[in-house]
Amino acid sequence: GENVEQHPSTLSVQEGDSAVIxxxxxxxxxxxxxxxxxxxxxxxxxxxxxxxxxxxxxxxxIAVTLNKTAKHFSLHITETQPEDSAVYFCAASRYGGSxxxxxxxxxxxxxxxx
Amino acid sequence: GAVVSQHPSRVICKSGTSVKIECRSLDFxxxxxxxxxxxxxxxxxxxxxxxxxxxxxxxxxxxxxKFLINHASLTLSTLTVTSAHPEDSSFYICSARDMRTxxxxxxxxxxxxxx
Numbered sequence: 575g576e577n578v579e580q581h582p583s584t585l586s587v588q589e590g591d592s593a594v595i596x597x598x599x600x601x602x603x604x605x606x607x608x609x610x611x612x613x614x615x616x617x618x619x620x621x622x623x624x625x626x627x628x629x630x631x632x633x634x635x636i637a638v639t640l641n642k643t644a645k646h647f648s649l650h651i652t653e654t655q656p657e658d659s660a661v662y663f664c665a666a667s668r669y670g671g672s673x674x675x676x677x678x679x680x681x682x683x684x685x686x687x688x
Numbered sequence: 689g690a691v692v693s694q695h696p697s698r699v700i701c702k703s704g705t706s707v708k709i710e711c712r713s714l715d716f717x718x719x720x721x722x723x724x725x726x727x728x729x730x731x732x733x734x735x736x737x738x739x740x741x742x743x744x745x746x747x748x749x750x751x752x753x754k755f756l757i758n759h760a761s762l763t764l765s766t767l768t769v770t771s772a773h774p775e776d777s778s779f780y781i782c783s784a785r786d787m788r789t790x791x792x793x794x795x796x797x798x799x800x801x802x803x
Contacts, residue, residue: 608792610794615779615797615799616796616797617692617781617794617795617796617797618732618781618794619794620791620792663731663732675722675734675737676722676734676792677734678731678732678733678734679731680730680731681730681731683729
């Protein structure tokens with residue numbers, strides 16, 4: 575089955591700096607890769623996703639890149655703000671996200687210091 | 689955006705009792721819902737996939753007789769933790785897939801504490 579590895583487990587940056595979180599996956603059939611942000615005690619919120627037919631996707635300060643050959647994908651947050659502090663999870667699915675389940679990484683706790 | 693409501697948000701029960709958690713999609717229909725368990729500072733671990741009108745599919749290592757899942761309608765799935773023990777204390781989160789768009793939405797989570 576699919577296995578998703580996520581690094582680093584914790585990340586601390588200064589406000590305004592960039593943050594990068596990386597994930598690798600094992601199942602070459604996976605074709606949908608969402609990223610979720612979870613604040614303490616709250617539900618995960620989808621912040622961006624990418625499908626296997628796209629190499630990069632950007633939404634304001636957030637971008638995701640995908641390298642299918644290497645089976646890894648990354649989340650990039652630029653101009654970080656204190657409200658970006660949260661736990662971020664990557665996930666992978668082999669069914670395009672429209673069915674089947676998501677396999678999650680272990681999460682990265684991002685702290686943005688003012 | 690679409691809303692998934694989970695109830696109760698917090699529950700404390702005595703060891704040996706059963707607890708039911710509800711997951712409702714409020715403004716969309718979901719043939720598939722998922723139940724996850726999350727320990728403090730850890731990731732979301734998929735427990736089972738709940739399919740409307742059929743039996744749930746459980747992940748390896750999850751006891752189906754302990755974690756009963758019922759998905760009787762297109763907007764409601766329930767998870768019942770039977771004969772709860774302190775080690776069942778955890779944060780349980782559901783997600784529901786909008787059958788029209790395929791998007792996945794998470795519930796708010798339910799924190800179970802077994803004394």
